[in-house]
Structures are given as structure tokens and as C-alpha cells.
Amino acid sequence: MTDRRNPISPAGDLCAKIQFAHCPRCGRAGLAGRGDSAVHCRACGFVYYHSTVAAVVGIVEHDHRIVVTRRARDPHKGEWAIPGGFVEPGETLEKALARELKEELSLEIDQCAYLASFASEYLYRGVLYFPIVAYFTCPMGDIGALRPKDDVDQYRLVPAAQLLEEELAFDADRRALRAYGQQTD
Ligand SMILES: [Zn+2]
Numbered sequence: 001m002t003d004r005r006n007p008i009s010p011a012g013d014l015c016a017k018i019q020f021a022h023c024p025r026c027g028r029a030g031l032a033g034r035g036d037s038a039v040h041c042r043a044c045g046f047v048y049y050h051s052t053v054a055a056v057v058g059i060v061e062h063d064h065r066i067v068v069t070r071r072a073r074d075p076h077k078g079e080w081a082i083p084g085g086f087v088e089p090g091e092t093l094e095k096a097l098a099r100e101l102k103e104e105l106s107l108e109i110d111q112c113a114y115l116a117s118f119a120s121e122y123l124y125r126g127v128l129y130f131p132i133v134a135y136f137t138c139p140m141g142d143i144g145a146l147r148p149k150d151d152v153d154q155y156r157l158v159p160a161a162q163l164l165e166e167e168l169a170f171d172a173d174r175r176a177l178r179a180y181g182q183q184t185d
Contacts, residue, residue, distance in 0.1 A: 013033050014033040014034075014035075014036065014037065014038070014039055014050060015031050015032070015033050015039055017127075017128040018039070018050055018127050018128060019126045019127055020039060020048070023041035023043060023044060023046055024046070024048060025041065025044055025046040026041060026043055026044040026046065028041065028043040028044070030042045030043055034047065037049060037050055037051050037052075037130075038050065050129075050130075051130075052119075052130050052131065052132045053086060053087075053122075053129050053130065053131050053132070054086070054087035054093065054096075054131070054132055054134070055084060055085065055086050055087060055120075055131040055132070055133045055134070056084050056085070056087060056093050056096045056097040056100060056133070056134050056135075056136065057082045057083065057084030057097075057133055057134070057135050057136070057172075057173070057176065058082070058083055058084055058097050058100070058101050058109065058112060058135075058136050058137075058138045059082055059115065059135060059136065059137045059138065059160075059176070059177075059180055060083065060101065060105070060107065060109075060138045060140055060143070061137060061138065061139045061140065062139075062140045062141075062143045062157060063157075064159060065157040065158055065159050065160075066082070066157070066158065066159075066160045066163075067082075067083060067105065067143075067146070067155055067156070067157055068080050068081065068082060068083075068155065068156050068158060068163060068167075068168075069081055069082070069083045069104060069105070069148065069152040069154070069155045070148075070152065070153055070154040070155070071151060071152065071153075071169060072148075072150075072151055072152055072153035073151050075122070075123060075124060075169075076169035076170070079167070079168070079169035080156075080167045080168055080169060081168060081169045081170055081173055082135075082168075082173045082176065082177075083100065083101060083104045083105055083152065083155075084097065084100050084101075084133070085100040085103075085104070085151070086131070093134050093136075094112065094136075097109070097112060097136055097138075101138070103149065103150045103151075104148070104149060104150050104151055104152045105146050105147065105148060105149065105152065105155065106145050106146060106147040106149060107140065107143065107145060107146055108145070109138045109140065111138070111139065112136040112137065112138045113136060113137050114134065114135075114136055115135040115136060115137055115176065115179060115180060115183065116135055116176060116179045117132055117133060117134045117135065118132075118133050118135070118171075118172040118175050118176060119131075119132055119133075119172075120132070120133050120170065120171065120172040131172075133172045133176075135176040135179075135180075137180070143157075160177055160180055160181060160184070161181060163177060165177075
């Protein structure tokens with residue numbers, strides 16, 4: 001879910017990107033970045049892996065249109081996104097997708113198909129996360145149950161080709177919709 005104002009930049013100090021000043025185990029200062037995804041405590045030897053975090057997004061299709069949602073919370077409050085969220089420990093991608101669409105839209109999906117994945121960045125409360133976002137298409141014959149909830153305060157049903165890229169909060173959504181357009185052309 002890349003922010004276009006914070007493009008992906010693998011080089012640089014991970015400690016600065018995640019704003020950790022002290023070791024989460026021993027509490028002492030003196031952390032050092034180790035590669036692109038870990039932080040090492042020189043005092044106690046602890047290594048914290050700030051690895052990729054899995055996320056899922058569902059392109060909900062109904063009557064040649066797709067569902068886009070307006071974000072009710074920061075980051076990117078008030079901007080539009082394709083519905084989805086982070087995978088929780090123990091979940092499969094499919095389970096996480098079903099849970100997120102239920103939580104955000106009250107929708108019970110009965111089928112979904114993998115589309116593509118995109119690496120992203122997500123800045124939350126000063127900490128930069130590195131999601132890998134898996135996109136699925138979810139055809140829905142009936143969306144009568146659809147109600148925005150939780151992290152979403154509005155939704156629209158729009159033909160994907162008419163969605164303006166600049167309306168979208170996340171670059172990964174823009175890239176996914178291009179891939180979706182190529183698939184459905
Ligand atoms: Zn330590």
C-alpha cells in the first residue's frame with residue numbers, strides 16, 4: 001500500500017525507518033540495522049526482524065463494477081482504497097480476505113481468485129511497514145448485504161476503468177487495477 005509521497009526506498013537505515021531508539025528486550029540504546037529487514041542490539045544480541053507483512057485486498061465485482069471504499073481512519077483517512085487489510089497470525093490469505101470483507105463491508109464472499117501481488121510501504125504512527133499485498137477478484141451476484149463498517153465510512157460501485165488513479169490512497173491499488181484492466185480487457 002505504497003504512499004506515492006513515500007516511494008519504496010530499500011536503501012537507508014532501517015532503524016530510522018521504524019524509529020526504534022532502544023532495544024525492545026533489554027531497553028538499552030545502540031541498535032544497528034542489519035541488512036534491509038533486521039535490527040541488531042549491540043548490548044544483548046537481540047535481533048528484531050522487521051520483515052514483510054502480508055496483506056490481502058479483494059476486488060469485489062458486481063454488475064461490471066467494483067467496490068471502492070473511503071478510509072475512515074488514518075493513515076490516508078478520507079482517501080479511497082480497494083477493501084482489504086493485514087493477515088493475522090494463523091490465517092490463510094483466503095481466510096484473511098473473507099474476514100476483512102466481512103468486517104469492512106458485511107459481505108460474505110463465496111469465491112475468490114488470485115490476481116497478483118505488489119510490494120508496498122505503509123507508514124503507521126511513525127513506523128514504516130513493508131506489506132506484500134495479495135490481490136484477489138471476488139465476483140458477487142448479490143451485494144444487498146453490503147454496509148460500510150469498521151475502517152470504512154463510504155463505498156462506491158464504479159466501473160474499474162472509470163476509477164481515477166489519483167483518488168486512490170495506495171500505489172499498490174493503482175498497480176493492481178492496471179493488472180486487473182489487462183486481465184479483463
Ligand atoms: Zn538489547
